[in-house]
Amino acid sequence: MIDIRRVRDDFEAAAASLARKKVDRADLERLRDLDAKWREVTSTRDELRAEVNTLSKEVGAAFKAGDKAKGERLREQSRLRGDEVQALEAEADGLQEQVRDLLLRIPNFPAADVTDGAGDEDNPIVRTVGYDPDQYEEHQRVPHWEVGPALGILDNERAAKISGSMFAMLRGPGATMARAMCQFALDRNADVYEEIRPPTLVTTDTLTATGQLPKFADDAYFIERDDLWLIPTAEVPLTSLGRDELVDEADLPMRLMAYTPCYRREAGSAGRDTRGLLRSHEFDKVETLAYTTPEQAPAMLDEILERAIGSVAAFGLAYRVLEICTGDLGQSHHKQFDIEVYAPGADLWLEASSVSWFTDYQARRANIRFRRADGGPIEFVHTLNGSALAVPRVLAAIIETNRQPDGSVVVPEALRPYTRGIERITPR
């Protein structure tokens, strides 16, 4: 959540910044007014409480001194004051809850240099590498949802039999390649990232900390019986790993990575771009994430982005990088880049990675703070993350790009150390 002080201290500036993310000014005004009221109520409550505290001490002193009459008189006074405190307390609690509910729904401030735009059609392309529409041969113009079944490496029909629609199943060398991709991504980032294997079922608090709740409840799987959610991304457990903790500045930046399955209900997207590996309820991903000081954050954004690009580049895929404009920026996001890979068979740019900077928005929700080495005030960390490698779409692009005239698919050089010698997948 945002720092409410920015709304208190400079309402106009906060409103102007959030207007770029389509926040209704009326909501902010309501927030400001509720907050002001809350502060007023708590202030009088505290004054009364101070009286009760003083009186209570005097009660004890009076009884100890043997002055029973005085003690009883003071006790009665204190009791009456206590009743008033209780009433104010109830009012303050109600106000605070309203403020919090509202605050949870207010998105993060966009970075000043983020491009203004209405939606994803306005995302500027900041880099395109290896893409030439004329370079692709006829044999590469076959979509993976045809190549995959023909090679026996993709079997979504049976996946549907087992789990229903929008589940993918990889087989044989296809499954091997998917696993190889994860190993590859983990190994290539292991120089600075600590590998984590987190739980993938998490509590409501955990999902709230990253900003998925309350807004995206419909997009996540929920196990009612045990009050647990299936993670939509490893960002969720990795961000909560530091929850309610106070870290030393010397430990920052703290880099974490995790391979996990990811679960998404994809509510409302049935039927569109769901063929083959384009969109499924469950997929594998290697996520990288960092806690930093505010000063370290911009460089970390670049680092995560370049590392994510490095993976798809290592497979020889054509890719492009998009800067996400204000209209397409997520609720928790301050600045964001997407990496898309080109799939020649489907003739689509597929979103393969999203690299994001959240400033202190998530850390504030999750209460992740750090202590400066010079003894300065305790501050919230900044969180950043990015998919180091999301398997399905990158795999789709590999299958299509690497398809040979004879219908076989060549395994990228970079994956071969992990494929038990498989260099080419041939029709069977």
Place this chain on the structure above:
RNA sequence: GGAGGGAUGGCAGAGCGGCCGAAUGCGCUGGUCUUGAAAACCGGUGGGCGAGAGCCCCGUGGGUUCAAAUCCCACUCCCUCCGCCA
């Protein structure tokens, strides 16, 4: 699932209902000493809100009381034992 024990500051660990936001140790930090460092010694050192007075925070939420870290209830998590089970 059943029985018992526990949860206190960055960490460890004390704490008769009022003198407890909390002993002590470690850590961190400043100083003395030293060519420098270590050791030793002396001092400082929890978090949140507030302009301030002040208020709040001893796992979480309720309750008793003039007054709760301390008493009562519920819950969560951790540990030990028993049962069940991949």
